[in-house]
Amino acid sequence: MxxxxxxxxxxxxxxxxxxxxxxxxxxxxxxxxxxxxxxxxxxxxxxxxxxxxxxxxxxxxxxxxxxxxxxxxxxxxxxDQEPEPGPATAMDDTLQLYFLCAHPSLTPSSAVALTLRAVGGLTTRQIARAYLVPEATMAQRISRAKRTVSAVRFDQPGDVATVLRVLYLVFNEGYSGDLDLAAEAIRLTRQLAAVIDHPEVAGLLALMLLHHARRAGRTAPDGALVPLAEQDRGRWDTGLIAEGIGILQGALARDRLGEFQAQAAIAALHADAPTAGETDWVQIVEWYDELVRLTASPVVRLNRAVAVGEADGPRAGLAALAELDDALPRYAAVAAYLHERDGDLVAAAWLYAEAAHRAPDLAERDHLTRQAARLNTLLKGRRTD
The missing domain is CATH 1.10.8 (Helicase, Ruva Protein; domain 3)
Structure with missing residues (x-):
């Protein structure tokens, strides 16, 4: 089959x-x-x-x-309208179905579930397993979503940006159980790119491919997270990197910059660097400036602070960080990293521990806890010398 x-x-x-x-x-x-x-x-x-x-x-x-x-x-x-069996119409309604499943009246979680069911062709059981919820719960979520969009006219214009955000949500879920959501998101985005000629669709596809290319290097054999600078670049998928960069170049050539193209450009600079030390951080900061202009997102500004710290030194990074709300997710982790690079190990150790306490998942919590323990061990050794 x-x-x-x-x-x-x-x-x-x-x-x-x-x-x-x-x-x-x-x-x-x-x-x-x-x-x-x-x-x-x-x-x-x-x-x-x-x-x-x-x-x-x-x-x-x-x-x-x-x-x-x-x-x-x-x-x-x-x-009385049942047609005789025969070749189906060549009309492709896939694009309208994407728009329908990402309708603004749906919550993000419902839009994702409905997209996976109707566009992805996945069963309710597969989707439930991927999201680690009971099948009955997922069935209710999908049923409510279908009722919500049933009255929407199929020929109404849709919002490409909303569709792309739903697909990016699917991608960022990664994978669990027997369903690889990252791979599924790439498949669906390829499908979307085949029916709509839009530079941001290409930008999102490039971004997914470039991130997915580094997947094998992101975790150690024991499941621990491996920071980008420490990853074995020999494990990265050079074929996906080349494809992603090629798609991105085609999108950027159209001179209609969007946030996914800018994010993909940053990912391409990371993927194209032979070593972490050869990363072009100055260009990355410039792309983050474009992203800030496009989105005004506090999370983008947080990531920009890291890039500034690499391009202009940790003090410059900390100055950029000081302009942001310290309640932002991963703020403490970024502050810890920049303080460590600046030589303030006491502050860095405390901040790593605080970041671990706030971490959204177990893998990140374990990584940050190990960072705090590493610095505390180093500080203890210095005190006993």
């Missing part, structure tokens, strides 16, 4: 049903039932036109459900 094929066909089949008059929730349910039938029947005999087969079966499933509901009379005109 070609699971990748089924998942790639899912959004366009849903789109066909919606254009024929099905509401989104009913269309998505019908397509899921058709996918179950495909899993059952295709191993014995795969159809010559897989998409046409799915459209035909899903439409029949939808009509069966329509007939069985009290709303049958309202939809009688649809019941």
């Amino acid at each position: 070609d699971e990748a094929l089924l998942r790639s066909l899912t959004p366009s089949v849903i789109g066909v049903l919606v254009r024929r008059g099905a509401d989104f929730a009913a269309a998505e349910d019908a397509v899921q039932e058709a996918l179950v039938e495909a899993v059952r029947l295709w191993p014995a005999e795969r159809p010559r036109d897989p998409k046409g087969w799915l459209v035909t079966v899903a439409w029949r499933k939808f009509l069966d459900a329509t007939r069985s509901e009290a709303a049958r009379r309202r939809r009688e005109d649809l019941v």
Whole structure:
């Protein structure tokens, strides 16, 4: 069974049903039932036109459900419209489906879940496992999301920026269980790039590829986090790096800079440096300046402070950091790093411990705790000399 094929066909089949008059929730349910039938029947005999087969079966499933509901009379005109089996329309509704699943009325978590289900073709069980929640909880979340967007017209213009943020949320979840969400986000973004010519779509795809290329070097064999400067660059995927840089160059050449292109440019400078010491921090600061102009994000300013500390020295980095709210996530970790580089190990050790206390996940907490312990051991050794 070609699971990748089924998942790639899912959004366009849903789109066909919606254009024929099905509401989104009913269309998505019908397509899921058709996918179950495909899993059952295709191993014995795969159809010559897989998409046409799915459209035909899903439409029949939808009509069966329509007939069985009290709303049958309202939809009688649809019941008589079942098409003859044959090649499916070449119209690709994937883009509109992306827009629908990232509708502004949805919460980010609901938009992500609905995108993975309707566009990604994943089962509710797979999505629940990836997010480490009960399947019933995820089913309710997806059901509520489908009800929310069911009344939205399928031909309304969508917001590309919202779609990209949803896909980036999926990517940043990484991976867990049997579903690699980072790889899934890359697959969906490639799919989006195939149906929309937009430099920020290309920028996001480049950013994902460049980050994903470094994945093997990010953790030690025991699962501990490895900082970028200490990673074995021989473990980075040079093919993904080359692809990401090529896509980014094409996007930047269009002179319509957006935040994902700027982020990808920073990632490219890290990936292109043969060693950590050869990183072009001056250019990275310039790209962070562009990001600040585009987003005014406090998190961007926090990351910029690190880059300034590398380009102009730790005191300059600390001065940039002093302009920010110390309640920002990872503020204490950045302050610890810059104080250590400036030689103030007492302050750095305390700040690493404080950062560990605030860390959002176990791996980061363990890394910061080890940093604090390392400095405290060093300080103790100095006191006993």
